Amino acid sequence: MIVSDAFRGKNYAVLGLARSGLATxxxxxxxxxxxxxxxxxEAARADVGTDVTLADLMEIDLAGFDALVVSPGVPINRHPIADKARAAHVPIIGDIxxxxxxxxxxPPHIVVGITGTNGKSTTTALIHHLCVTAGRAAMLGGNIGLPILGQTPLPAGGVYVLELSSYQIDLSHSLACDISVLTNITPDHLDRxxxxxxxxxxxxxxxNFQHVDQLAIIACDDDPSRMIASRINHRLIRVHAADIHDQSRWPTLQGPHNAQNVAIAIKVAQALGIDDAMIEQGLATYPGLPHRMQRVKERAGVLYVxxxxxxxxxxxxxxxxxxxAIHWILGGVAKTDSxxxxxxxxxxxxxxYVIGEAAPLFEKLLSPFMSVTVSGTLEQAVRDAAAVAVAGETVLLSPACASFDxxxxxxxxxxxFVAAVESL
Incomplete structure (x- = not known):
């Protein structure tokens, strides 16, 4: 784990004892x-050990704590603990x-921080893979992989590759990444x-956290990202999905969104000093992420993704x-009515094939354009799609929704989805 004299003798309150909270x-x-x-x-509290004081933070005086450390999942815009901490003049931070x-x-190291609405997990994992392919010591952290504080520190010259959600950025105040990356911005998480x-x-x-000698890499394919790029007054590289002309050599990096991911990853790798041959090898061998355009199986000529x-x-x-040629499974908890x-x-x-809470809305939106089946459940949708899909077509779960229903x-x-495909 990461141990630091910066914490010695300080007094912290920690809210949330899931994986990252326990590591913290x-x-x-x-x-x-x-x-x-x-x-x-209660079960989460049982894992903390005897060196920790357990107390409901809403029931105790927070004055005197050096910081309140909260999980990114805690909505600090409306959770009462936020007002309580501010009243006690206690900063609210996260593990990042x-x-x-x-x-x-x-040991001396480099931090690459990746944020954005879409594509940040793939971009983060791809940059990490390019580092490993080139023989660089590298670690995934932040919103992907294991909790950053629970991992063994890298040796000198190592690269920490951090996926950073907006929530994690909100809970940070001094993270000056050597390379900061923005994939894109579209409306999301507006309840926060x-x-x-x-x-x-x-x-x-x-x-804004970066110093004058640090590097910003921004994909300028959308207006909000272009606006942020226009405000950068330190080192900046602009990239576009159109910079990538041929993706045929990289089997897990297909589609226009992966063109943007690749364009970013190449610029980051070059900034890290990785040569073009190693970059190409890394792009060709990248295995992809589970649940992100993951090729599950080909059955009777039909691809399931x-x-x-x-x-x-x-x-x-x-x-x-x-x-x-897609048989599209979608639905869940809609984040937008469009x-x-x-x-x-x-x-x-x-x-x-529409499922979940959003099924009636999506049936209404899609019926003017295509055949729509109200399958209701994911398992039924897989069966419905498999019954009519023919060789050369793809059954795609891409829900456009949260999953919590x-x-x-x-x-x-x-x-x-994988289990349903395997059971066909």
Missing amino acids: VRALIASGAKVTAWDSN ELFAEARASL YDGFAGYCASKQRLF NDSKATNPDSTAPALGAYP LHACERWFGNVRAA QFRDFEARGDA
Whole structure:
């Protein structure tokens, strides 16, 4: 784990004891800090050990704590703990900010931070893969992989590759990434912000943290990203999906959205000093991410693809553009009452199969353009699509929705899709 003198002798309150919260508590205790922690889940509280004081943070005085460390899942725009901490003049931070504070204790290293609405997981994993392919010590962290504070620090010259959600950026105050990346910005998570402008401002903060000699790499394919690029007054590289002309050599990096991911990853790799031959080898061998355009199986000439991580229409649109003949499974908890972002690719869709809470809305939106089956459940949708799909076509789960009406998270939804395909 990451242990730092920056934490020694300090007094922290930690809210949330899931995976990242537990890693945070253990790193702070190992560093000589005092920790008072709480989670509403009794089972989670049982795992913290005897060195931690357990107390409901809403019931105690927060004055005197050096910081309140919260999970990114805690909605600080409306959770009462936020007002309580501010009243006690206690800063609210996350584990990424603790990592930033610990950096001086680590061997010399480089931090690459990737944010954006869509594509950041693939871009993060791809950059990590390019580093490993080139023989560089590298670590995935942030919103992907294992909790950053629970991992063994890298040796000198290592590269920390961090996927950063807007929530994690909100809880950071000093994370000056050597290379900061923006993939794109489209409306998302607006329940946590004062409109779309507030969400964009959260993304921009990652670049505001940087020093004059650090590098910003921004994909300028959308207006909000171009606006942020126009405000950068330090080193900046602009990229576009159109910079990539041929994706045929990279089997897991198909579709227009992956052109953007590749364009970014190449520029990051070049900035890290990785040569073109190693970059090409890495792009060709990248295995892809589970639940993001994951090729599950080919059955009787029909390809089954799991894109469960596409939780909004903007994220689904590129998947629709990647295949010419699609049986599209979509639905769940809608984040918008429109599928406008997907419309340009409707010609690729042979039929749609709608599920979950959004099924009535999506049936209404799609019926003028294509055949729609109200399948209701994911398992039934797979059976419905498999019954009519023919060789050369693709059965695609790309829900354009959150999963919480029927599944714990998008991973559980993707796993259910894989299981349904295997059971055909």
